[in-house]
Amino acid sequence: MESNELKIGDSQLIKINTIEEYTELFGCPSANHPLISINRLTDVKEFIPIGNPVQLNLYTITIKDGSTCNSKYGWRDYDFKKGTINFFAPGQIHSWNEKTENSGRWGWLLAFHPDFIRKYPLGTKIDKLKFFSYETNEALHMSDAERSMIEGIMESIENEYKQNIDEHTQDIIVSQLDVLLNYSERFYTRQFRTRNSVESDVLTRFQFVLHNHFENDKDKLITANDIASQLAMSTHYLSDLLRNLTGLNTQQHIHAHLIERAKNLLLTTNLSVSEIAYALGFEYPQYFSRLFKSKTGQTPVEFRNTN
Structure with a gap:
């Protein structure tokens, strides 16, 4: 051999x-x-x-x-x-x-x-x-x-x-x-x-990692791989576990968190759409706008104006 x-x-x-x-x-x-x-x-x-x-x-x-x-x-x-x-x-x-x-x-x-x-x-x-x-x-x-x-x-x-x-x-x-x-x-x-009763701790730790990232590291978007690594789990296993616990996989949780933070910034600050995109870690504001519309049915500007 x-x-x-x-x-x-x-x-x-x-x-x-x-x-x-x-x-x-x-x-x-x-x-x-x-x-x-x-x-x-x-x-x-x-x-x-x-x-x-x-x-x-x-x-x-x-x-x-x-x-x-x-x-x-x-x-x-x-x-x-x-x-x-x-x-x-x-x-x-x-x-x-x-x-x-x-x-x-x-x-x-x-x-x-x-x-x-x-x-x-x-x-x-x-x-x-x-x-x-x-x-x-x-x-x-x-x-x-x-x-x-x-x-x-x-x-x-x-x-x-x-x-x-x-x-x-x-x-x-x-x-x-x-x-x-x-x-x-x-x-x-x-x-x-x-294992819901035991693995609810996974969800708590997952949410902590996600919130902690947006509070302390806004220079880049967090990925599913980043979170799985911090939780000492494989990316696919964490995603499947979250989907069975909550109905959403890791990427969907990240997107949902991003959209909620974007909505808050759109309604409570005078930051431009581009400034909000950068604040959330997006390298290109256009990607942020496309993601926001795909999740809400409105562009960031339309959401701000109608609310």
Whole structure:
């Protein structure tokens, strides 16, 4: 695998482009299909390239027993510990500080090449599934019932995977992958909503960051990435969590806050529209005017005159 190693600082970046390379690196049994591999954790050798970053140019899904992993939800301990699922899109960098014990451990490793689903509707749909870009500590945590359902889907995929490959194999497995991801979307929605009482603190912290920015840092517009970074969350995870808590994603909250501040300035000061735009952090007043009209149905001047 020397041809797949790139020097980055003092470490070698190992690039994994094929299922064969994946199974070799992680000690999985030889794949039955050139574009997909599914294995129970107990069948995976306990070998991980400690200290070397790995770029997996594959879709990978890791399902593990929650009691044997760091069960966190954002920065909090999580009350469901029956199992966790992590989703990774091609191109992400992975690294490990220590080996994990797979012997006797419940869980699955599923990896598939983008070409495996490319000709199917799932090949387009998967790009819209934001949980493939969540951080590891923002894993999906399963209840007993959810774990049982996921186990059934994985067993169905495994059974088909172990059959002799024919013209129906890929169609059947892709359809089961679609079901797996559909249920994962449902479970993530449940995870957001059932944690409202705990995660209301996220909303409080989010609002503090937003207000604090406009009070103390008016030189530039705040972005969804800026806020997520301050809250130690991934941008997509924060946005999805806020949408489930409030009905608005991060960008919509930022816009709503901007419009309310703009309205106050338009009605309580003699600042020009351009001066208000700069005061809010806009580099170009024209962008502020377009945003204001798209949200209120009026230009800033029309709003000031009619009110």
